[in-house]
Amino acid sequence: MHFLFEPVRFDDKHQSWSGRTRSDKDYPGFYHWHQCTEILFVHQGVGYIIVNQRTYELRPGMLFVFQPFQLHKIFADVAQDKPFERTILYVDPSQTEAALRPFPKRHALFHKLWKDQGIRTVFDMQEETGRLEAIFESYGLLDARRREYDQEETTLLLLQLMGSIASVRDEKEMQSSVHSLERKPRYSEQMMQWIEAHYAEEVTLEKLAEQLHLSKYYISRVFHEETGSQITEYLTARRIKQACRLLQTTVYSVERIGMDVGYPNVSYFINMFKRVVGTTPLKYRQRHMGL
Template identity: 40%
Template structure:
């Protein structure tokens, strides 16, 4: 989704969306914020601004110098306050299976690549407190590569991804990073949703577990996250539906029931509204 208030200095697509670079995007007005995920690996470099990230049911502070690794199909939400300072960032998104053959000749980095791609990471939010000039130079080279009129070569793009991986690995092995806040009410709510999203939503049961009123639960979630519980619940259900459509042969109707949306027509309408595809179209697009 593109926002009219964002200034995008560079954007190109490689080989049917195998690679996207959005360089120096500047947002000066309050953007529409929503839970979402990406098919590929995404790396977010924050150049200016202050905000927060919801990831793995935790909240993190983001500011100038923050860098975040998002794994494939990982639900997240980024919110920045643009009243005091514009939000400027560079986003690199790439399909990991496309570049894996080019990186296998570098065993140590390829092992880290596989961790980012397929395994659970202990930390995904870091501070670029050192060598910021180096990574800025790599991103500039990426931008220059994308500015050429001819099709970008996979091998050339792979070498730049390799440089970024090497830098991210150095951050990952360091002792610094984006420390999660102590568990907030919103995080407790997200953890509750994780345990119960396949069931009919019961705000009373959630409020009772948190020893709060229903109104207070809704107010706390909105004040800490900026959205409502229902939006988060729907995003979580659709994310799981996407995964099941990719990995299971069960009927679409059955999958809707498995993720807590047993009304089949409603599930189909909701799925298309969020993903842009019907469940069948989504499944067919991921067939080998």
């Protein structure tokens, strides 16, 4: 299994930049989350991205904002002649919010993208692609030349990104993009939504099949076709994510946390947690309590 909490190390910086990273070999993706805000722009590629129990198309011009600790998975169908090329910016949201305060509209939008659970954080930026490509190229040149932290340049980059998002959001919020978000959920999305409400309980294929009025064999196949993973992988990722949150934010015992996330057998919970995260729940708590 390869899904876990992926901490982004900023050191003395408040951002981490990866411009036009290219993949032209197998890119299956995995369920993961970060402690910071991630902004992903797709230059080239086809596939899908799973976030908030929804599946979104991965294609050129798409921009995704992943909130801190938001479970997501990226799957790109790549080959030598169809690479996955993306730019990723990780930012410390509290520091970024402070830097944007002199700009009320951009500050308000970033704050919503950071914290609002109901806001749309997936944007079709095709109309802004030329502008964004120029912005990223300019910032990439500065990053390559300086190689040191520059709050002013990063703030300028974020101001421009928020401006592009705002223009697309304002123009299309009541148009076709909204209609696409209101489409009937795919079967895999219905399964993820059901798991979101019931992951702390005993989850079986029979229960899922009964909920969707389908056979358990069909739901296994369609979930894999639509997400590239097995139902058990998603369920485990969701449970372990919640376990990590409880380990960091409560003083509950490991046994109590295991029960709260759907693992009544504490030994099984500890083994599964170590398999996924790479360490025991207790060591994870000790290491990450201050995050």
